[in-house]
Amino acid sequence: MGWTKPRTSPPPSAPWYARTATTAGRPAVLAATLLMSMPGEYHVAKFAGWTDPWAYGMPFSLSAYAGIAAVVAATRPKGARGRFSATAGAAFAIVLALAAQVVAHLVNTGHMDHNQAWLIAITSMVPPAVLAHLLHLAATPVPAPTTSVDTMATPPVVERAATPVVPPPPVQAPAIPPAEEPRAELEPPAEEQPPVIKYRDPRCAAIRPLYNDGxxxxxxxxxxxxxxxxxxxxxxxTIRGTLRAEIEEHEPDLAELPPAIGRTA
Structure with a gap:
């Protein structure tokens, strides 16, 4: 069985307000958190030496990248190529986004000096690292989900015609008519045909005439x-267990006939 995407929305039986909060609340929360994160990430970029308008790119390099990596990690099936990299990138991006908020607020409240070499170096490495990892995720193919359904072919069940089961007549020597009888009466009587049966497996019809010799x-x-x-x-x-068994199921008396000479069981 192939990979199946898990359910991400409430079931139809959930209350209407729960469904509304899930469908409409998620975009609203996403927009609110991005807007709240942008000032801190913008100030961190300014601390590292970027000027306007380039400093506005830092929110996209952190918050948006964290969301992209998290979605890629969640949508790739377990064991797929690139899933571990996406998961690690998502965790790293979230840590960077959180660190940017903490550093910005510590600096703005006077608890930390922004003019530090290590802070400037780490912040300067964020855009190229984000670009490299996004290109890596884009170059990694996503396996298409496969599904397999095991089906068993079953032959259609056809009801047999409601005809009496009559065993074939024993083989008898034809009677010799008198010499003065017409030629038409010298011919042996026609054999009685077997009953008409609709078999489940049509191949049984090719075997049934072999029983006519008794x-x-x-x-x-x-x-x-x-x-x-x-x-x-x-x-x-198949011949003995399926075809011959079905013929003798419809006509049980055939199973009691003597075996043919030189037959193979």
Whole structure:
């Protein structure tokens, strides 16, 4: 079974206000948090030496990148190529975004001096690191989800016609008519045809005539009959366990017939 995307919305049975809060609340919360994060990240960029308008790119390099990496990590199936990198990048981006907010507020409240070499160096590395990781995620192919459904082919069940089961008549020597009888009466009487049966497996119809000589056919004879009828070569277990079993299920008396001479069971 292939990977299935988990449900991200409440079920239809949830109250209307829960569904509304989930569908409308998520975009509102996303917009609010981005707006609240932008000033701090902007000030961190200014501390590192960027001037306007370039300093406004820092919020996108941190907050937006954290969201992109988190979505990529969540949507890639387990074990897929690039999922670990996306997860690590999302965690690192969230840490950077949090650190930017903390540093900006510490500086603005006078608890920290912004003119420090390590702070300027780390902040300067953010844009190229974000660009490199986004290009890496874009170059990593996303495997398409696969689904597989196991189905079992079952032959249609066809009800047989409501006809009486009549065993084939025993083979009898034709009676010799008198010499003065007309020629038309010298011909042996026609054999009674077997009952019309609708088999579940149509290949049974190619084997049923082998019973007409009053014997139970063997595997070799049945296989040859199937080949002559255009069904190809069929396995022994299918011939005996499926086809012959279905014929004798409809006509139980056929199973009691003597085996054909030289037959293979």
């Amino acid at each position: 014997t139970r056919p063997g595997t070799a004879a049945m296989r040859q009959a199937l080949i002559d009828a255009g069904h190809g070569r069929v396995g022994d277990s």
